[in-house]
Every structure is written in structure tokens, then in C-alpha cells.
Amino acid sequence: MEAETINNKNEGRKPSYGKRFAELSVGLLTNKAIDSIFNYLLYPFVIFKFGILKGGIVMTFLSFIACIGTMKFYDWSKRDWLGIEAIKDLKCYEGEKKIGRFTAWFLKRSDPVAFLFLSIWYDPFIVTAYLRHGSNKFNGLFRRDWEIFMGSLILGNAYWTLACYMGISLVEWGWKALAG
Numbered sequence: 001m002e003a004e005t006i007n008n009k010n011e012g013r014k015p016s017y018g019k020r021f022a023e024l025s026v027g028l029l030t031n032k033a034i035d036s037i038f039n040y041l042l043y044p045f046v047i048f049k050f051g052i053l054k055g056g057i058v059m060t061f062l063s064f065i066a067c068i069g070t071m072k073f074y075d076w077s078k079r080d081w082l083g084i085e086a087i088k089d090l091k092c093y094e095g096e097k098k099i100g101r102f103t104a105w106f107l108k109r110s111d112p113v114a115f116l117f118l119s120i121w122y123d124p125f126i127v128t129a130y131l132r133h134g135s136n137k138f139n140g141l142f143r144r145d146w147e148i149f150m151g152s153l154i155l156g157n158a159y160w161t162l163a164c165y166m167g168i169s170l171v172e173w174g175w176k177a178l179a180g
Contacts, residue, residue, distance in 0.1 A: 023079065023080075023081050024081065024082070024083055026081065027079075027081025027082050027083075028081075028082060028083070031082060034066075035122075035123065038062075038063075038066065039160065042059075042062075043059055043160055043161075043164050044164045044167065044168060046058050046059050046062075047059070047161060047164040047165055047168060048164075048168050052161060052162075052165045055161065055164075055165075056157065056158070056161035059157060059160070059161065060153065060154070060157040060161075063123065063124065063153060063156070063157055064124075064153055066123075066125075067123050067124040067125040067128075067149070067153070068125075070123075070125040071125050071128065071129065071141065071149075074125070074129060074138065075138040075139065075140055076138075077138075078138045080136065082126070082129075084126065084129045084130050085135045085136045087107070087130065088107075088130065088134075088135035089135050089136075090103050090104055090107055091104055091107045091108050091135075092104065092135075111131060114127075114130065114131065115127060115131060115148065115151070115152065116155070118130060118152070119151070119152040119155040119156040119159075120155070120156060120159050122156075123152075123156060124148075124149045124150075124152040124153045124156060127148060127149070127152040127156075128141065128145055128148050128149040128152065131145075131148050132144075132145045132148070
């Protein structure tokens with residue numbers, strides 16, 4: 001009973017700065033490592049082995065599975081281990097600091113730009129988590145969220161497929177030029 005009372009007292013409290021820093025560090029480093037392996041090793045290998053069309057389809061499917069799995073884990077854990085929810089909180093800033101108000105103003109008006117930028121530089125999970133309504137809700141995907149997710153999946157994977165294919169073609173051209 002005493003442990004239950006202690007747990008109830010801690011609900012709703014924000015973790016200490018040290019714990020929050022550790023959580024973000026582990027989350028961001030893990031996400032970066034997984035993304036780097038996926039984008040810079042697996043993606044070019046699959047495009048090289050299967051070609052632009054079949055490889056692109058395979059990688060889009062793998063991206064779908066990876067990002068849905070990450071979203072499910074993110075919602076299940078109810079932890080902001082990437083800082084996405086903290087950034088979303090900035091949209092609602094109404095304090096006295098001008099930089100805070102400017103940041104809120106900018107974040108509120110840039111969803112289409114954020115969609116394009118995030119879709120190319122990150123993955124559908126990050127795009128969808130950032131653009132879904134509300135912060136710190138961790139409540140799954142609704143119709144609008146699915147549309148964002150699928151749009152980002154198609155845009156981001158089309159970009160990466162073309163980028164990998166062009167990179168492979170450049171390496172092949174260079175190899176042929178050097179090998180004569």
C-alpha cells in the first residue's frame with residue numbers, strides 16, 4: 001500500500017533534468033544509429049541488389065514496418081525519448097519571451113514545410129509524431145495521422161530510392177572510369 005501511495009505521488013511529475021537528459025541522449029543516439037544503418041547501409045544495398053523499382057518497393061515496405069513498430073513502441077512507452085513532444089509544446093507558448101513567442105508563431109504556421117523537410121530528412125514515424133494533434137497524448141493514429149504517415153512514407157522513400165540509385169550509379173560510373 002505504501003509503494004502504491006508513493007507511485008501515485010510521482011504521477012504527473014516531470015523527471016529531473018539529469019534523467020531527462022539521459023532519456024533524450026539514449027533515445028536520440030539509438031534512433032540515429034538505427035536510421036544510419038537503415039539509410040546508409042541497408043537502403044543502398046537493397047537498391048543495388050534489386051534495382052530502383054523492386055528495391056524501392058522492398059525498402060518502402062521495410063520502412064513501413066519499422067516506423068509502425070516504432071510508433072507503437074513510442075505510444076506504448078508514453079515517453080518523449082526524442083524530444084518531439086517538447087517541441088510540440090513550444091507551439092502553445094504564450095509567455096513574455098519574444099523568442100518563445102516567435103518560435104510558437106513559426107511552429108504553428110509551418111506544418112506543410114515541416115512535412116516536406118521531415119519526410120526527406122527523417123522517417124514517417126518522426127513526421128507523424130510531430131504533426132499529430134496534441135502533445136504528450138501517445139494515443140495512436142487517427143485518419144489524419146495515417147494520411148500524414150502514408151504521404152511521408154511515399155515521399156521519403158521515393159527520395160531515398162532516387163538518392164541511393166543516383167549514388168550507386170555515380171560509384172559505378174567512377175569505377176568504370178578508373179578501371180578503364
